[in-house]
Amino acid sequence: MKPAPVNYHRAASVGDALALLSEFGEESKVIAGGQSLVPMMSFRLARPEHLVDITRVPGLDAIELVDDELAIGALTTHQAVLESPIVRGSRGHRMVATTMRHVGHLPIRTRGTVGGSIAHADGSAEWPLLCVLLGARIVAEGSTGEREIAAEEFFFGLYTTALEMDEIVTRVVLPAAEGATGFAEYGLRHGDFALAAAGVVLPSPGGAAGSRVVVSGAAPAPSRLPRAESALDDEADEAALRTAVGADLDDLEVDDDYQRGLVTGMVTDAVEEARKR
Numbered sequence: 106m107k108p109a110p111v112n113y114h115r116a117a118s119v120g121d122a123l124a125l126l127s128e129f130g131e132e133s134k135v136i137a138g139g140q141s142l143v144p145m146m147s148f149r150l151a152r153p154e155h156l157v158d159i160t161r162v163p164g165l166d167a168i169e170l171v172d173d174e175l176a177i178g179a180l181t182t183h184q185a186v187l188e189s190p191i192v193r194g195s196r197g198h199r200m201v202a203t204t205m206r207h208v209g210h211l212p213i214r215t216r217g218t219v220g221g222s223i224a225h226a227d228g229s230a231e232w233p234l235l236c237v238l239l240g241a242r243i244v245a246e247g248s249t250g251e252r253e254i255a256a257e258e259f260f261f262g263l264y265t266t267a268l269e270m271d272e273i274v275t276r277v278v279l280p281a282a283e284g285a286t287g288f289a290e291y292g293l294r295h296g297d298f299a300l301a302a303a304g305v306v307l308p309s310p311g312g313a314a315g316s317r318v319v320v321s322g323a324a325p326a327p328s329r330l331p332r333a334e335s336a337l338d339d340e341a342d343e344a345a346l347r348t349a350v351g352a353d354l355d356d357l358e359v360d361d362d363y364q365r366g367l368v369t370g371m372v373t374d375a376v377e378e379a380r381k382r
């Protein structure tokens with residue numbers, strides 16, 4: 106199926122895009138890489154009357170490392186992150202680059218954008234999980250100015266975020282992981298959305314931060330697993346870690362045994378990967 110007819114507008118600047126969004130209101134949608142929006146329009150799951158194309162807006166595709174924080178512009182593609190010497194060269198962010206290998210296939214990664222993935226908030230996508238894991242801040246610009254939203258307060262549920270209708274994600278700021286990192290995901294085929302995924306940060310000895318464990322596949326948005334985090338802080342063995350993950354999944358009301366097994370397996374795989382580092 107092809108998308109329904111739509112009015113197309115190319116924004117020349119963020120201000121231009123914001124003006125178009127406020128002019129057309131709920132009938133309008135931003136389009137970036139189009140890798141999620143166009144399929145949704147084709148299936149009539151989204152039917153905007155006006156598309157505001159931000160792909161030619163200058164200055165939204167920079168990758169910068171400032172004071173150990175990585176700032177990635179919204180229009181940066183997944184492939185550009187994967188290949189970025191800045192991301193790969195930053196010890197606390199290397200997992201951001203390597204995780205991009207799991208995002209779809211090359212044609213999707215070369216068109217799909219970081220901002221699009223964050224705004225779209227698919228519960229299985231890698232970016233929302235990474236943002237929560239690393240305690241990212243999402244920077245959004247709207248008619249009343251710019252604001253930063255903590256990732257844990259940004260992703261509400263499937264395709265639902267704290268972003269207002271008249272706001273655009275302009276960049277994401279990712280603090281460096283304070284310790285060893287691991288990531289694991291399971292999908293039916295390479296390039297498919299994950300059925301379950303997990304990211305972990307194990308603190309460096311003597312570090313102030315605790316362990317972090319974030320999973321997808323247990324709830325509509327990425328979820329931290331507090332009992333698993335405590336178990337890792339207490340240097341629990343694998344059996345105790347599995348029990349803790351099970352208790353977290355009870356809290357999240359994950360009843361399906363297959364899904365529970367997948368999520369638990371991804372957590373233990375991610376921990377194993379982190380411990381190798």
Ligand SMILES: Cc1cc2nc3c(=O)[nH]c(=O)nc-3n(C[C@H](O)[C@H](O)[C@H](O)COP(=O)(O)OP(=O)(O)OC[C@H]3O[C@@H](n4cnc5c(N)ncnc54)[C@H](O)[C@@H]3O)c2cc1C
Nearest residue numbers: 137138139140141142209217218220221222224230231274
């Ligand atoms: C076959 C296939 C497999 C895929 N596999 C994966 C996968 O494994 N993992 C994964 O994470 N993704 C996957 N994707 C999705 C892909 O990563 C998309 O690139 C991403 O989800 C959306 O980015 P986009 O730039 O294409 O956004 P678009 O499709 O252009 O937009 C998506 C949504 O975000 C909004 N939006 C876009 N940019 C902004 C912005 N800057 N500010 C505010 N709102 C904005 C749009 O209005 C729209 O609602 C897959 C896609 C396909 C088609």
